[in-house]
Amino acid sequence: SAVISQKPSRDICQRGTSLTIQCQVDSQVTMMFWYRQQPGQSLTLIATANQGSEATYESGFVIDKFPISRPNLTFSTLTVSNMSPEDSSIYLCSVGALANTEAFFGQGTRLTVV
Amino acid sequence: GDSVTQMEGPVTLSEEAFLTINCTYTATGYPSLFWYVQYPGEGLQLLLKATKADDKGSNKGFEATYRKETTSFHLEKGSVQVSDSAVYFCALSRMKTSYDKVIFGPGTSLSVIP
Numbered sequence: 001s002a003v004i005s006q007k008p009s010r011d012i013c014q015r016g017t018s019l020t021i022q023c024q025v026d027s028q029v030t031m032m033f034w035y036r037q038q039p040g041q042s043l044t045l046i047a048t049a050n051q052g053s054e055a056t057y058e059s060g061f062v063i064d065k066f067p068i069s070r071p072n073l074t075f076s077t078l079t080v081s082n083m084s085p086e087d088s089s090i091y092l093c094s095v096g097a098l099a100n101t102e103a104f105f106g107q108g109t110r111l112t113v114v
Numbered sequence: 115g116d117s118v119t120q121m122e123g124p125v126t127l128s129e130e131a132f133l134t135i136n137c138t139y140t141a142t143g144y145p146s147l148f149w150y151v152q153y154p155g156e157g158l159q160l161l162l163k164a165t166k167a168d169d170k171g172s173n174k175g176f177e178a179t180y181r182k183e184t185t186s187f188h189l190e191k192g193s194v195q196v197s198d199s200a201v202y203f204c205a206l207s208r209m210k211t212s213y214d215k216v217i218f219g220p221g222t223s224l225s226v227i228p
Contacts (some may be wrong), residue, residue, distance in 0.1 A: 031214070031215075033215050033216075041220075041221070042203060042218045042219060042220045042221045043158075043203070043216075043218045044218075045215055045217070048215060092157075092158070094215075094216065102148070102160040102163060103148070103160070103205075103207065103216045105157060105158045106157075107157045108157055108158075
């Protein structure tokens with residue numbers, strides 16, 4: 001199993017500012033994933049963070065808005081830049097599912113932009 | 115691309131009623147299939163999983179069978195309780211040999227009334 005620590009757990013931010021979310025895994029993993037869950041919605045993949053290379057973004061998400069760092073095999077950060085109220089969501093990091101195991105998720109960061 | 119479709123909610127049931135939440139998927143090959151649950155105000159939890167055709171996942175009285183011929187993974191419970199009120203997500207992951215992303219359905223909100 002994998003234990004994922006994510007912080008902050010919640011934050012209230014002013015529009016136009018940026019927030020960096022940290023994700024720490026208790027074991028080395030090749031890929032980490034960042035998801036967004038907008039209010040009342042499902043989880044949408046933002047990007048895949050590979051150690052040693054640039055993150056791969058899903059359609060509708062861009063690096064300028066959601067820059068990601070992956071400095072080593074146990075840590076990643078997601079920054080939400082130039083925030084607007086539409087960015088208010090829960091952001092989750094994950095180690096994806098391996099055959100016969102489950103996917104592991106952090107507890108999420110509940111972001112409110114005012 | 116890969117996708118997951120599940121019945122729209124909200125679903126409201128009386129306690130001890132039978133529950134079915136339909137889920138179908140689109141993917142090449144043989145993905146692993148999951149049901150996740152999100153209780154009010156809490157993080158995402160794995161409810162059950164199945165990794166190959168005809169596998170049955172079960173947990174806490176919930177069951178789902180991986181049906182390759184109908185590309186389905188319907189969630190069932192014989193007698194729901196008020197404590198089962200939550201949002202349920204059907205999901206898939208294609209990875210077998212290394213960690214990979216999880217693709218989620220839109221979620222189905224379940225309310226169980228006494």
